Amino acid sequence: MRLTEEEEAMRAGAFGPVRRWAIEHQIAVGQFFDAEDLVPVGQAHIMADTEATGPSGVAFLEEMAKKPEAERRVRIPTITDPRGVDFDAYRRLKQTDDMASLEERLIMAFEALGVLMTNTCINYQTILPPVRGEHLAFGDTGVVIYSNSVLGARTNFEGGPSALSAGLTGRTPRYAYHLEQNRVGTRHFALEHQPASLSDWGALGGIVGRATNSYWEVPVVSNCVRAPNSDELKHFGAALASFGSVALFHMPGVTPEAPTLSDAFHGGPIPSAEAITQSDFETFYEGYAARGDKVDVVVFSAPQLSLLELEQVASHLDGKRVHRDTTLLAVTSPEIKFAADRMGLTARIEASGALLLSGVCFYQSYAREMAEANGWKRLMSNSAKLVNIIGGYGYKPTLASMEACVASAVAGRVL
Secondary structure: OOOOHHHHHHHHOOOOHHHHHHHHHHHHHHHHOOOOOEEEOOOEEEOOOHHHHHHHHHHHHHHHHOOOHHHHOOOOOEEEOOEOOOOOOOOOOOOOHHHHHHHHHHHHHHHHOOOEOOOOOOHHHHOOOOOOOOEOEEOOHHHHHHHHHOOOOEOOOOOHHHHHHHHHHOEEEOOHHHOHHHOOOOEEEEEOOOOOOHHHHHHHHHHHHHHHOOOOOOEEEEOOOOOOOHHHHHHHHHHHHHHHOOOOOEOOOOOOOOOOHHHHOOOOOOOOOEEEOHHHHHHHHHOOOOOOOEOOEEEEEEEEEOHHHHHHHHHHHOOOOOOOOOEEEEEEOHHHHHHHHHHOHHHHHHOOOOEEEEOEOHHHOOHHHHHHHHOOOEEEEOOHHHHHHHHHHOOEEEEOOHHHHHHHHHHOEOO
16 A cells, blocks of 8 residues: 555654554555555544453553553544443433443553543534535544435444544545545436335335445435435445445436536436335335234434424323333434434323433344343334344334324334
């Protein structure tokens, strides 16, 4: 790999052992992917919940935090994905004090490195939205696909150590979606049935994701009769990344790199369209159906909810009470939680017996341990991403619209 003089100096240890570790890690990643050099990045976003890092990962960060301040602090704005513990609610969820203690240690280590504890997977809606052409080092798959596709920025899926390395060096290996030639559409899907709800957009992401099923595929979805809004694109992209490991999509007339269908394929041949029909949606939903089953927990999470989504949850819950044998959790970012508190949305949601969580993500919150402690089995959500992931934690998932999820939470069974 070609390195600049400054990068060579980092490698030689001129900026201390922490930055030397970081750039050596990036060189190893870059060599694996045949990157020719490193590219400067404007932001880094780290996935590092304590369930994933474990005690050893936290101890690793704590050792970094002991280094002199000039050596350990990140060089560019570096933010975090959701945590695993909401300190105001963890005991109600039957999470343990040990989980909270490990979380506190991780936060202290990150703060010593200059990392901003944003605790969100919707930073593009709440913190500093990337701009077209901006190179980034983002971790969360939903963040990556939204930033690449909807905003036209450039990032790969960065593992936790790689994103931290980018924060420390201000660079990342230039490969995959940092390169123009890899951003061309490879598959063509045409909508013959239009999504209506957020869960429909997630289902569409699941349908396309299953069909593509590759990080190196770039699906193009045409025939959208209207431009989807930010929340709809959020659910579509999160599910597409979850089901298919996809990091970039194009929607002609919607996403910035595809003003036309031809542009999505960089002026090259346009593949024959693969139709997505109403039957495809029905089949997808049927795969998660469980009508009449007792519902243990209803979760609105993965991705975290925007302020508008929280208002919708509050409206569906107004005047209703969640069934005594069912738990309803709505999950958002700290910034949105503050706004929800101020606007009375939190009070409206929690008046029903539901709980509004801040700064966490359900499946990164010791989901298996919570299931065992609370006796949860049947989980219901309007997030296709969540229902795709959560089965691996021992749950039986059901996908439905937000309205149907709330109605089921009130009834105590899947409607």
